[in-house]
Amino acid sequence: MSAKxxxxxTPTCHYCKQAKDYLDEKGIDYDAFDVTADKEALAEMxxxxxxxxxxxxxxxxxxIVGFEKGHVDRALKALG
Amino acid sequence: MKSARVLIYSMEGCPFCESAxxxxxxxxxxxxxxxxxxxxxQWQEMKEALGTGVLPQIVIHGEPVGGYAHLVELEASGExxxxxxxxxxxxxxxxxxxxxxxxxxxxxxxxxxxIRKMMKTLIISQDVGGQLAWTSDVDNYLGFSQVNxxxxxxxxxxxxxxxxxxxxxxxxxxxxxxxxxVKSVTLEDGKTYYGKTVIIATGGGHQLLxxxxxxxxxxxxxxxxxxxxxxxxxxxxxxxVGGGNSGLEAALDLVPIAxxxxxxxxxxxxxxxxxxxxxTRSPNVTLFTLWEAIRVVxxxxxxxxxxxxxxxxxxxxxxxxGVFVEIGTMPNSRLFIETLATNPKGEIFVDMECxxxxxxxxxxxxxxSVPFKQVVVAVGEGAKAALSAYNYLLTRN
Numbered sequence: 001m002s003a004k005x006x007x008x009x010t011p012t013c014h015y016c017k018q019a020k021d022y023l024d025e026k027g028i029d030y031d032a033f034d035v036t037a038d039k040e041a042l043a044e045m046x047x048x049x050x051x052x053x054x055x056x057x058x059x060x061x062x063x064i065v066g067f068e069k070g071h072v073d074r075a076l077k078a079l080g
Numbered sequence: 081m082k083s084a085r086v087l088i089y090s091m092e093g094c095p096f097c098e099s100a101x102x103x104x105x106x107x108x109x110x111x112x113x114x115x116x117x118x119x120x121x122q123w124q125e126m127k128e129a130l131g132t133g134v135l136p137q138i139v140i141h142g143e144p145v146g147g148y149a150h151l152v153e154l155e156a157s158g159e160x161x162x163x164x165x166x167x168x169x170x171x172x173x174x175x176x177x178x179x180x181x182x183x184x185x186x187x188x189x190x191x192x193x194x195i196r197k198m199m200k201t202l203i204i205s206q207d208v209g210g211q212l213a214w215t216s217d218v219d220n221y222l223g224f225s226q227v228n229x230x231x232x233x234x235x236x237x238x239x240x241x242x243x244x245x246x247x248x249x250x251x252x253x254x255x256x257x258x259x260x261x262v263k264s265v266t267l268e269d270g271k272t273y274y275g276k277t278v279i280i281a282t283g284g285g286h287q288l289l290x291x292x293x294x295x296x297x298x299x300x301x302x303x304x305x306x307x308x309x310x311x312x313x314x315x316x317x318x319x320x321v322g323g324g325n326s327g328l329e330a331a332l333d334l335v336p337i338a339x340x341x342x343x344x345x346x347x348x349x350x351x352x353x354x355x356x357x358x359x360t361r362s363p364n365v366t367l368f369t370l371w372e373a374i375r376v377v378x379x380x381x382x383x384x385x386x387x388x389x390x391x392x393x394x395x396x397x398x399x400x401x402g403v404f405v406e407i408g409t410m411p412n413s414r415l416f417i418e419t420l421a422t423n424p425k426g427e428i429f430v431d432m433e434c435x436x437x438x439x440x441x442x443x444x445x446x447x448x449s450v451p452f453k454q455v456v457v458a459v460g461e462g463a464k465a466a467l468s469a470y471n472y473l474l475t476r477n
Contacts, residue, residue: 013308014213014230036311050380052312052402053299065299069250070268 004079005030006058008045016055019067028076085164086111087139089126091118096148096259097136103151109164140164149260156262156274176202176246178469179265179275181253182412184210185455186445187281188236189462190469194279195243197470202273203240203247204265209233210283211409211446212455216307216333220352221455229307232455248273256415258441261476276476277440277469280416280428281462284409284446284453289321293376294405301382302403306330313338313402319385321373322406323347328355330404335362342398344368344387376403411447423449434465440476442469 005023007030009016023030033041035054049056049063057064059075086104088111090097104111116122118133127133130144138145140163145154154160156175161168178194180187183205194201207213215229224232251267258278266272286304288294294302303309306320310333318338320331323345332355334341341364348369349356359365370390377384377397385398411427413420420436420443421429427449434442444461446453 010308010311012216012311013305014209014233015305015308017230018207018213036314042312051299052301052381053303053305053309054312055308070252 004060005076006033007031008033008035008041008049008056009054010034010036013054015067019055019057019072022067022069022072026076085141088113089116089122089130089135089137089139090114091116091135094135100136100138100148100151103148103155107155107169109160149262152257152260152264153262156264173272173274174200175262176200176273176275177473178202178277178279178466179204179263179273180279180281181205181256181265182210182281182283182445182447183208183237183247183249184281184283184445184458185212185236186210186283186447186458186462186465187279188240189459190279190281190444190466191240191245191462192243193463193466194469195240195245197466199470199473201245202275203245204251204253204267204273205247205249206252208237208249214305214307216329218455253415256419258416258419258438261440263440277442277472279434279462279465279469280413280436280441280443280447281445281458281465282412282415282447283458284411286405287408287410289373289376289405289407291373291375293378293382294403297376297378297382297403300380301378301401302376302405304405306333306404306406309402309404310334310337315339316401317399318342318402318404319344319373319387319398319400320404320406321345321385322408323349323351323369324406324408325351325355326406326408327351328359330406331359331365332362334404335359335364338402339364341365342368342385342387342400344371344373344385346370346372346390373403409446409453413447425449433468433471434461435468440469440472442472 035042045056049065051065060079062075064071114122116126130137138151156173158168177199178201180190180203183203212229212233217226218229219226254268255266257264262274263278264272264274314337316338317340319342321344328351331341331343371387374388375386385400385403388395413426428443430443430448434444436443442465444465445458
């Protein structure tokens with residue numbers, strides 16, 4: 001059973017860190033993937049998002065490229 | 081003089097007259113209006129009664145209170161409702177000494193200075209760190225021979241937080257009202273904040289290439305943050321557009337990762353020689369100076385970048401999977417462009433004391449016309465803006 005929230009990131013990406021900090025702050029459980037170390041995760045990220053840019057945040061069926069609090073909040077709300 | 085509770089002398093086509101009307105309508109306050117275009121008998125009557133010919137003029141229970149800005153100020157302090165003898169729709173608004181818009185190096189530096197001057201300070205920002213968040217390392221900030229940008233942001237943030245400053249993060253600004261003695265900032269969530277001064281430190285965003293394919297393929301090979309996305313291009317052929325410090329830093333981020341880096345610059349390389357030296361020594365970099373990027377090619381993902389030689393007109397297709405755009409910044413000044421003077425790039429004009437020309441409104445950092453978009457410059461300008469705001473309040477109180 002996979003977590004409802006997934007985040008794909010690179011270690012040097014400040015926005016990725018901000019996104020994870022934000023989810024931590026809200027007490028949201030998530031699976032984090034470092035796509036520089038995990039090629040399978042990189043392929044999966046490209047497949048679900050059609051993007052080659054981090055962070056990619058999957059919340060339920062919602063796929064968010066980049067980190068924007070408002071968007072993450074809306075998706076979390078929709079997830080319930 | 082008429083004795084309506086609220087009376088507005090106005091004329092057609094006067095923006096502040098319309099602002100006053102819609103302000104009162106928003107607050108569900110009834111008003112009567114006297115059309116008093118200059119020269120009319122109504123205008124003469126107003127001039128004699130109030131001693132001014134400026135429109136609009138607002139009169140409450142026979143007492144002249146001034147123009148639109150005065151109305152906003154009265155409302156913010158709750159005085160308007162007292163004069164009208166009605167209960168205020170909410171608790172009286174807090175009026176901050178200063179509202180700082182933006183929490184990058186300029187805004188955070190301004191905050192340190194305003195707090196230490198005991199000014200009641202509010203910071204409103206989308207995020208913390210501004211463009212530093214896109215940077216990997218900072219090598220030219222005094223006192224740090226090399227520092228990770230994220231760490232530098234954390235240090236700035238901790239310094240400001242040690243003073244317990246009020247901060248509203250993560251919400252975009254919907255509108256600002258900068259005229260008058262009390263300014264207001266309304267956020268997308270509908271909350272309004274009031275301040276005696278405003279420091280605009282909203283920084284900049286990525287300058288776009290504005291060429292075909294760029295928008296369609298953003299995030300799909302077109303990248304604006306090499307720090308973030310460079311690791312996704314292992315073994316790939318990529319292009320960097322831009323010959324300044326940001327462009328060469330991006331190229332250097334990519335050199336150890338990508339198979340080949342094409343560096344495209346409209347001008348000769350303007351980056352610090354220390355970067356130029358490193359880039360030209362890298363075996364897997366090809367320089368295209370005096371070449372222009374003209375089209376990003378690709379369907380679902382970037383498959384190439386078309387570039388043209390400015391001297392000969394020759395067009396070439398670079399078979400790249402990634403295009404990193406690093407051609408400078410674009411000021412985040414959209415909210416202010418109607419009310420403040422800007423240069424053709426949209427950067428807010430400021431004088432040597434960071435004044436914008438609107439009383440009580442200051443600006444600093446990359447949103448301004450001050451040249452050299454550097455952290456250290458933004459930090460210095462932030463301090464100046466704060467001290468100017470402080471001086472402004474001293475002379476008013």
